[in-house]
Amino acid sequence: MHSPSPAGSRSPAGRPTGVVSTGSYLPAEVVGNDEIARRADVTSEWIVRKTGIRERRRAAPHEATSDLAAEAARRALRQAGLDPAALSYVVVATSTPDHPQPATAAIVQDLIGARNAACFDLNAVCSGFVYALAVTERMLRADGGTGYGVVVGADIYSRILDYSDRKTAILFGDGAGAVVLGPVPAGRGVLTTDLRSRGDAHGLISVPAGGSRRPASAATLDDGGHFFQMDGRAVRSFVHENLPAAVGDLLARARVDADRVAHFVPHQANGVMLAEVWPDLGLGSR
Numbered sequence: 001m002h003s004p005s006p007a008g009s010r011s012p013a014g015r016p017t018g019v020v021s022t023g024s025y026l027p028a029e030v031v032g033n034d035e036i037a038r039r040a041d042v043t044s045e046w047i048v049r050k051t052g053i054r055e056r057r058r059a060a061p062h063e064a065t066s067d068l069a070a071e072a073a074r075r076a077l078r079q080a081g082l083d084p085a086a087l088s089y090v091v092v093a094t095s096t097p098d099h100p101q102p103a104t105a106a107i108v109q110d111l112i113g114a115r116n117a118a119c120f121d122l123n124a125v126c127s128g129f130v131y132a133l134a135v136t137e138r139m140l141r142a143d144g145g146t147g148y149g150v151v152v153g154a155d156i157y158s159r160i161l162d163y164s165d166r167k168t169a170i171l172f173g174d175g176a177g178a179v180v181l182g183p184v185p186a187g188r189g190v191l192t193t194d195l196r197s198r199g200d201a202h203g204l205i206s207v208p209a210g211g212s213r214r215p216a217s218a219a220t221l222d223d224g225g226h227f228f229q230m231d232g233r234a235v236r237s238f239v240h241e242n243l244p245a246a247v248g249d250l251l252a253r254a255r256v257d258a259d260r261v262a263h264f265v266p267h268q269a270n271g272v273m274l275a276e277v278w279p280d281l282g283l284g285s286r
Contacts (some may be wrong), residue, residue, distance in 0.1 A: 017140045018211030020082070020148070020180040023075030025068050027174050029058045031158075047170045052271030056173025059156045064098045068176035069109035069154035073273030076178040077112065082148060084112045089149035091136050095207075096155045097121055108152065117149075119189035124197075125205060126267050129153030129177070134193035136181055142280040148182035160207060162227040170227070171269040192254045196246065201238060205230045237272055244280040258282045 032055045033044035047053055059068065069092050076082055087206050090112075092105040105119035124131040129151070136149040148187045154176035156242050181190075209225025220226060251258055268274050 011168040015145050015183045016186065016189030017137050017145055017181055018184035020182045021076045021078070021080035021185065022177070022179050023079060024177045025075065025175065026057045027059045027063060027068070029060065031056050031058045031173065034045045036163070036170055039163040039166070040169045042166050042170070051170060051269070052274060053269070057175055058158045059174040063156070063174075065094050065154050065156050065176075066092075066097050066098050066104045066107040066111065068156065068174065068280070069094070069104065069152040069178070070108045072176035072178035073108060073112050073150045073152050076150060076180045080148075080180040080182075082180060082182075084114040085116055086148055087114040087117040087150055088143065088147035089139060089150050090117045090135050091115050091122060091132045091149065092119075093122045093124065093132035093151070093153045094155055095123050095125045095128065096157060096160060097123075100236075101153075112150075114150070127195075128246065129267065130193070131195060133179065133181070133190075134195055137190045137193070140181060146183055148180060150178055150180050152176055152178040157228065160226065160228045162224055164225070165229075167232045168230050191256075192250070194246070194250050194253060197235065198238075199241070200232075203231070204234050204238065205240075205255050236270075239268070239273060240277055243277055244282070247281050247283070248254075259284055 024255040033047045033053070036056075037044045037047060073090070090105050090109045092103070092108055096103055097104040098107060103119065105121050109115075109117055110117040122128055122132045122135065132151045132153065136151050139146050140149055155172075156174045157172035158174050161169050161172060206229050207226060208214055208229065209223075210219035214220055214225055216226070247264075251261070264281070265281055266274060
């Protein structure tokens with residue numbers, strides 16, 4: 001499992017790199033709890049009690065991950081007032097790519113007209129956007145801190161869910177978010193990033209089939225190997241055991257006192273889990 005802590009290395013002297021603009025895209029179809037509950041043999045009230053979730057979005061049949069990602073990127077570029085041709089990098093964080101190859105980022109590059117950008121996908125699942133932001137920021141800094149990149153987190157989980165599995169079907173939807181990274185005024189920008197992984201926990205979340213270990217076959221289709229699978233209780237324990245220390249280490253690395261933190265923005269589909277772990281993070285009651 002990947003355990004991101006938005007923390008890494010300080011920028012050298014010179015203009016820092018930071019978030020210039022943001023953009024997002026949600027598919028039009030809203031899927032409420034009643035539909036999910038019927039298929040998972042639970043109630044809408046049970047979903048809210050366990051997760052805090054009341055609705056999610058579902059991509060239209062003609063939409064692929066690249067379509068969602070490209071629209072989020074366009075909106076971020078418009079907000080920045082930036083020509084796509086000025087981009088040095090297009091990085092898409094996704095665990096539901098359009099297909100195994102080519103990279104979804106290559107399709108996004110074409111869709112948005114970023115003809116001069118290097119592009120690639122990054123798969124760190126839930127932590128993917130943080131990983132992609134950290135990698136892109138470091139590449140831009142290494143290039144001299146004057147270029148721009150667009151980082152997109154996008155997924156269409158509705159295509160890989162077993163809707164009879166209440167551990168997973170209730171949690172996930174479809175959407176995309178993007179940022180433009182580039183030069184920002186002194187005193188702003190990415191202060192530090194910290195990336196961590198726990199390879200020994202790789203079995204907690206998986207899509208077992210469709211890769212080189214279990215290639216697609218009639219057998220993998222029959223046994224549901226292409227659906228997203230998760231050990232929910234173990235994931236909850238992982239969060240409680242690892243997130244507080246990761247946040248503490250990040251603050252120490254950034255030399256930022258916990259009482260100075262005004263916003264904490266986690267990626268986690270389960271609001272109830274966040275409420276449970278919040279007291280252990282030491283960030284106060286803001």
